[in-house]
Amino acid sequence: MPAPNIDTIVSLAKRRGFVFPSSEVYGGLGSAWDYGPLGVELCNNVKQAWWRWLVYERDDIEGIDSSIILNRLVWQYSGHEATFNDWLVDCRKCKGRFRADKIVDQKCPACGSNDWTEARPFNTMLQTKLGAVADDDPTSLAYLRPETAQGIFINFLNVQTAMRRKLPFGIAQVGKSFRNEVTPGNFILRTREFEQMEMEYFVSPSAEHSKLVDYWVEQYLEWFGSLGISRENLYLYEVPEDELAHYSKRTVDIMYRYFPEREKPWEELMGIAWRTDFDLSTHSKNKLDEEGKRINPDSTEDLSYFDEPTKQRFYPHVIEPAAGVNRTVLAVLMDAYSERTTDKGETRVILKLSPQLAPIKAAILPLAKNKPEIVGMAKAIKRSLQPVLRAVYDDTGGIGKLYARQDEIGTPFCITVDHQSLEDEAVTVRDRDTWEQERIKVSDLAEHLQKRLKPYPVATPETS
Numbered sequence: 442m443p444a445p446n447i448d449t450i451v452s453l454a455k456r457r458g459f460v461f462p463s464s465e466v467y468g469g470l471g472s473a474w475d476y477g478p479l480g481v482e483l484c485n486n487v488k489q490a491w492w493r494w495l496v497y498e499r500d501d502i503e504g505i506d507s508s509i510i511l512n513r514l515v516w517q518y519s520g521h522e523a524t525f526n527d528w529l530v531d532c533r534k535c536k537g538r539f540r541a542d543k544i545v546d547q548k549c550p551a552c553g554s555n556d557w558t559e560a561r562p563f564n565t566m567l568q569t570k571l572g573a574v575a576d577d578d579p580t581s582l583a584y585l586r587p588e589t590a591q592g593i594f595i596n597f598l599n600v601q602t603a604m605r606r607k608l609p610f611g612i613a614q615v616g617k618s619f620r621n622e623v624t625p626g627n628f629i630l631r632t633r634e635f636e637q638m639e640m641e642y643f644v645s646p647s648a649e650h651s652k653l654v655d656y657w658v659e660q661y662l663e664w665f666g667s668l669g670i671s672r673e674n675l676y677l678y679e680v681p682e683d684e685l686a687h688y689s690k691r692t693v694d695i696m697y698r699y700f701p702e703r704e705k706p707w708e709e710l711m712g713i714a715w716r717t718d719f720d721l722s723t724h725s726k727n728k729l730d731e732e733g734k735r736i737n738p739d740s741t742e743d744l745s746y747f748d749e750p751t752k753q754r755f756y757p758h759v760i761e762p763a764a765g766v767n768r769t770v771l772a773v774l775m776d777a778y779s780e781r782t783t784d785k786g787e788t789r790v791i792l793k794l795s796p797q798l799a800p801i802k803a804a805i806l807p808l809a810k811n812k813p814e815i816v817g818m819a820k821a822i823k824r825s826l827q828p829v830l831r832a833v834y835d836d837t838g839g840i841g842k843l844y845a846r847q848d849e850i851g852t853p854f855c856i857t858v859d860h861q862s863l864e865d866e867a868v869t870v871r872d873r874d875t876w877e878q879e880r881i882k883v884s885d886l887a888e889h890l891q892k893r894l895k896p897y898p899v900a901t902p903e904t905s
């Protein structure tokens with residue numbers, strides 16, 4: 442049973458320190474959110490799981506970390522300056538401004554009028570200025586990147602040469618991106634500042650690109666499964682041709698059931714796009730247009746690739762799985778949410794997070810906090826576990842309350858130190874999902890927990 446709606450998660454996330462509304466002391470800032478002590482751990486665990494899965498466990502992917510602010514020419518030649526637009530219309534009656542593609546039946550959502558202006562493009566790249574220059578100096582204009590992908594494309598040759606790579610291979614990057622959304626909203630689902638996990642997989646122009654899109658869709662479905670997201674809450678959307686981005690020949694979106702309470706419950710979790718050779722060729726000095734003119738007179742490099750076996754030089758094609766950290770975190774939280782009724786008829790929230798994602802792996806709880814020997818032993822156990830896994834010590838309530846608090850934040854194991862522990866050097870380990878308890882020797886504890894903290898299985902990826 443996943444969360445009934447996003448609001449349930451918003452409230453849990455604030456109460457328990459996962460996500461706070463940003464700038465709250467000044468009345469907030471629309472659609473900006475701050476990640477609290479548990480939220481930052483959850484985000485980091487998602488990013489680490491992704492990085493391990495692609496960069497470490499596979500042999501065909503390298504990682505990089507490029508600048509957020511790139512030369513403005515990158516965005517000119519990538520097509521973002523000209524085409525990264527939302528189309529806006531103004532209501533002549535109430536002066537409200539809306540995204541043209543979100544208007545239903547020509548009706549203004551604010552006043553019901555149907556008297557609209559013509560649609561105008563609004564570029565959604567966030568602008569900034571570099572250096573100490575006059576406000577109106579156009580040479581100082583720069584953008585906060587709207588995607589991490591371009592930082593990968595302009596480094597294609599650097600990575601390929603430095604790491605002696607042959608096709609096919611991929612480059613992965615995690616980082617912040619920015620889009621000046623006209624209508625952000627729905628908690629951390631759509632925000633102007635967000636974090637991406639993008640991978641560009643470079644292949645020959647003669648590769649079977651559509652099959653590779655399917656391959657990466659399957660890989661990601663399995664990966665989301667390993668994060669605890671149920672397959673029945675995911676849905677594949679083949680993006681129709683007239684909705685494709687300017688660089689894409691085929692895109693499949695993996696949608697998540699973010700709105701189970703609505704008639705249309707699906708919203709994009711990530712997309713897998715065949716970006717053709719558009720990106721590498723557009724940034725290359727040697728690429729010519731149909732009339733034989735250089736398409737990019739500003740570039741100083743040619744990002745083509747020489748294929749030894751066929752003795753051919755070409756611009757590699759790209760298959761791009763682009764996922765959002767924040768959207769993944771929201772899907773993980775919604776899918777992990779569950780409720781359970783106790784013997785006394787009380788409703789308890791249990792966050793059944795995959796152990797690898799849980800912000801805290803083990804909570805060490807003393808049964809009597811006024812007994813120095815018990816407290817001392819509990820704190821010593823916490824310290825001994827810390828090098829192996831994230832553990833916390835907590836004595837701020839009765840044991841029932843402490844268990845409930847840990848269940849609500851998804852801690853897989855509660856470890857109780859009691860009077861008996863002082864005699865037998867053993868503790869009680871309580872399982873979050875079953876509430877079953879077992880007695881474990883302190884000397885075996887670290888190994889016992891590590892075995893049970895293994896990630897959910899993910900099929901071993903094959904290099905295609």
Ligand SMILES: [Zn+2]
Binds near residue numbers: 532535552
């Ligand atoms: Zn209106």
